[in-house]
Amino acid sequence: xxxxxxxxxEIHLISWMEKKVIQKRRITKTYRLTEIDDRLxxxxxxxxxxxxxxxxxxxxxVPIIYDVxxxxxxxxxxxxxxxxxxxxxxxxxxxEQKSLCCTIGTEIAKLHRYGLIHGDITxxxxxxxxxxxxxxxxxxxxxxxxxEVRGVDLHLLMEAFRATHPTPQCFEWVMxxxxxxxxxxxxxxxxxxxxxxxxxxTRGNIGQ
Amino acid sequence: xxxxGIEGTAHTVGVGIVDEQGSVLSNIIKMYRPATGGIHxxxxxxxxxxxxxxxxxxxxxxxxxxxxxxxLVGFSIGPGLGPCLRTAATxxxxxxxxxxxxxMGVNHCIAHLEIGKVITxxxxxxxxxxxxxxxxxxxxxxxxxxxFGETLDIGIGNCLDKFGRMLGLPFPSGPVIEKMAKxxxxxIHLPYSVKGMDVAFSGILTAAKNLIEKEKPEDLCYSxxxxxxxxxxxxxERAMAHTxxxxxxxxxxxxxxxxxxxxxxLMARARNAHFFCPPPDLLVDNGAMIAWTALLMHQGGCxxxxxxxxxxxxxxxxxxxVMWKDVITARS
Numbered sequence: 001x002x003x004x005x006x007x008x009x010e011i012h013l014i015s016w017m018e019k020k021v022i023q024k025r026r027i028t029k030t031y032r033l034t035e036i037d038d039r040l041x042x043x044x045x046x047x048x049x050x051x052x053x054x055x056x057x058x059x060x061x062v063p064i065i066y067d068v069x070x071x072x073x074x075x076x077x078x079x080x081x082x083x084x085x086x087x088x089x090x091x092x093x094x095x096e097q098k099s100l101c102c103t104i105g106t107e108i109a110k111l112h113r114y115g116l117i118h119g120d121i122t123x124x125x126x127x128x129x130x131x132x133x134x135x136x137x138x139x140x141x142x143x144x145x146x147x148e149v150r151g152v153d154l155h156l157l158m159e160a161f162r163a164t165h166p167t168p169q170c171f172e173w174v175m176x177x178x179x180x181x182x183x184x185x186x187x188x189x190x191x192x193x194x195x196x197x198x199x200x201x202t203r204g205n206i207g208q
Numbered sequence: 209x210x211x212x213g214i215e216g217t218a219h220t221v222g223v224g225i226v227d228e229q230g231s232v233l234s235n236i237i238k239m240y241r242p243a244t245g246g247i248h249x250x251x252x253x254x255x256x257x258x259x260x261x262x263x264x265x266x267x268x269x270x271x272x273x274x275x276x277x278x279x280l281v282g283f284s285i286g287p288g289l290g291p292c293l294r295t296a297a298t299x300x301x302x303x304x305x306x307x308x309x310x311x312m313g314v315n316h317c318i319a320h321l322e323i324g325k326v327i328t329x330x331x332x333x334x335x336x337x338x339x340x341x342x343x344x345x346x347x348x349x350x351x352x353x354x355x356f357g358e359t360l361d362i363g364i365g366n367c368l369d370k371f372g373r374m375l376g377l378p379f380p381s382g383p384v385i386e387k388m389a390k391x392x393x394x395x396i397h398l399p400y401s402v403k404g405m406d407v408a409f410s411g412i413l414t415a416a417k418n419l420i421e422k423e424k425p426e427d428l429c430y431s432x433x434x435x436x437x438x439x440x441x442x443x444x445e446r447a448m449a450h451t452x453x454x455x456x457x458x459x460x461x462x463x464x465x466x467x468x469x470x471x472x473x474l475m476a477r478a479r480n481a482h483f484f485c486p487p488p489d490l491l492v493d494n495g496a497m498i499a500w501t502a503l504l505m506h507q508g509g510c511x512x513x514x515x516x517x518x519x520x521x522x523x524x525x526x527x528x529x530v531m532w533k534d535v536i537t538a539r540s
Binding site for chain 2 (some may be wrong): 005006007008029030031032033035036040119120121122124140152156159160162163164165166195198
């Protein structure tokens with residue numbers, strides 16, 4: 001059963017070894033050259049599986065990986081039963097929002113401390129299940145310990161909040177949780193600010 | 209009601225006249241083309257100042273209307289190059305004051321979106337806005353137009369123009385690169401830089417530059433286009449998946465590129481989404497889009513005094529209160 005068509009993959013709920021599992025298959029994109037398409041689908045499938053296994057080993061909640069088939073561009077993984085943060089955040093009370101955002105920050109800090117970068121942290125890629133925040137979709141992730149890259153990772157989430165959710169404090173709450181777990185995050189926060197200024201037409205920069 | 213719009217954010221000075229049905233009665237543009245190099249802001253502004261009066265006259269003649277028929281004057285208040293913006297704003301203020309009609313400063317990026325919507329009869333779109341200076345994926349969400357993805361460094365058009373200059377092509381190089389790419393045969397590996405819903409072009413430009421001596425220019429143009437446009441299509445698809453919208457609209461000068469149009473069309477088709485693209489004269493910077501958006505704003509109850517019309521070089525789309533949403537809903 002097709003659960004969702006993401007931007008680059010189809011997410012199917014299938015039965016595998018008598019288990020309900022998720023089959024994530026990166027489908028071919030006819031708009032791009034085969035050379036580019038094949039390279040991206042293979043490298044992202046491989047990288048995603050590696051990062052998810054590393055994240056899990058580091059104690060971060062991600063779906064368990066059961067099988068990887070690079071030639072089919074597909075990963076078979078655990079079915080996480082729960083809503084996306086995107087779909088529930090706006091209906092929460094301010095206290096619930098604050099607590100959830102703090103937890104998200106804590107979890108991102110854990111990822112970063114273990115040298116992992118998610119690469120696409122939006123509220124669509126965070127799920128709630130068994131009182132835990134699950135990260136899904138590591139296709140644009142990387143292994144990296146640079147403040148710059150960590151800053152980009154967080155900046156993305158900041159933009160996602162701004163564009164999708166009306167509560168303005170969400171990102172600040174995320175950063176509260178992040179600081180608590182990461183330790184000294186001042187360099188990264190400075191980077192987030194710098195990255196924002198690099199964009200076109202930001203309040204902090206004059207002219208183009 | 210008739211609105212005359214003046215565009216002057218960068219290399220183009222344009223004047224358009226539209227009525228409240230969204231019919232474009234006239235749309236005249238005059239583009240500044242530097243002899244060498246890219247746009248020099250002051251020279252572009254001088255160009256606009258020299259031509260604005262004749263462009264207004266031509267627009268009136270083409271529309272068959274008289275100056276006194278104009279009920280509202282719109283102009284591009286930002287974002288853009290300061291000297292160019294100020295020139296267009298000065299002309300608009302003078303015109304509005306002498307005609308005793310209201311004046312409306314319009315966000316240039318939103319104007320691309322609104323004219324595209326009314327011309328193609330789209331309703332709730334993800335806009336792929338691609339021009340020399342701008343590369344943004346814009347959609348309506350949470351009461352405002354918002355940027356879901358954008359370039360982290362240079363605009364796509366700027367990337368193409370700079371590469372064109374390295375090959376010795378004139379400004380703007382996009383159309384020449386498009387032509388050369390058609391005869392390219394070999395795909396040369398270039399970095400592919402997508403970060404979430406954002407893109408970056410400067411690294412690709414450097415990589416392509418370093419290959420100029422080694423590879424055929426046609427192959428490089430082909431590979432550059434294929435790589436950059438695939439990135440743009442990918443982030444557009446990401447924005448569509450994220451916002452759950454089913455319509456995609458093109459805007460900006462680079463959107464005239466047939467290969468980009470084809471890629472976005474293929475992506476939309478695979479998602480069962482609808483693809484919309486206005487004709488080239490409304491894709492590039494033009495006065496009609498400014499006029500139409502000013503008219504929508506006016507009907508939505510937005511008012512501006514002269515003191516509110518200071519230009520805003522860094523004007524972002526999410527700074528605009530969209531007061532005209534009901535006007536659009538009532539129309540459809």
